[in-house]
Amino acid sequence: MMLRGLLYTLETGDTISTQIRVQQENGMATVYGLYNYTKKERYYGTTKRELTERVLEHVRGQTEALDHWDWETDDIKIKRIKRGISPIAATRKAQALEKIKPPLGWHIIQTGGM
Numbered sequence: 001m002m003l004r005g006l007l008y009t010l011e012t013g014d015t016i017s018t019q020i021r022v023q024q025e026n027g028m029a030t031v032y033g034l035y036n037y038t039k040k041e042r043y044y045g046t047t048k049r050e051l052t053e054r055v056l057e058h059v060r061g062q063t064e065a066l067d068h069w070d071w072e073t074d075d076i077k078i079k080r081i082k083r084g085i086s087p088i089a090a091t092r093k094a095q096a097l098e099k100i101k102p103p104l105g106w107h108i109i110q111t112g113g114m
Contacts, residue, residue: 029090030083033097034058034066038074043109044081044097046090051080065109 030051034043043066047054055078057063059071069076082093098108 027087028084029087031081031085031090031093031097033079033081035077035079036069036074037077039069040106041069041109042102042106043111044094045111046087046094048087051078063111065111 027048029046029048031044031046032051032054034045034055036042045054058066058069061067081097082090085093094111098110100108102108
């Protein structure tokens with residue numbers, strides 16, 4: 001997916017909504033997955049901010065674990081996995097996802113922040 005589409009559209013096809021903004025203002029968190037089909041790598045993260053805002057940090061190279069991804073040419077998909085949960089529950093969910101064995105040939109990039 002090209003960079004422009006990646007930043008504005010989630011895998012489900014919907015854009016970041018006002019409902020998500022309200023949840024984040026109330027201290028709720030979102031669990032998300034980034035799937036790089038070119039490099040066959042998965043990354044799971046959490047955020048209390050807008051998902052688009054967090055993904056922009058990844059694109060700008062502000063996440064050491066993903067600084068080898070080429071956001072212009074790699075086929076990268078975003079999936080919002082769970083939203084509107086406590087930050088602690090979000091971290092536990094992301095950690096549980098990291099422990100699931102990926103498909104053959106894929107790797108999970110573990111984040112240092114969790």
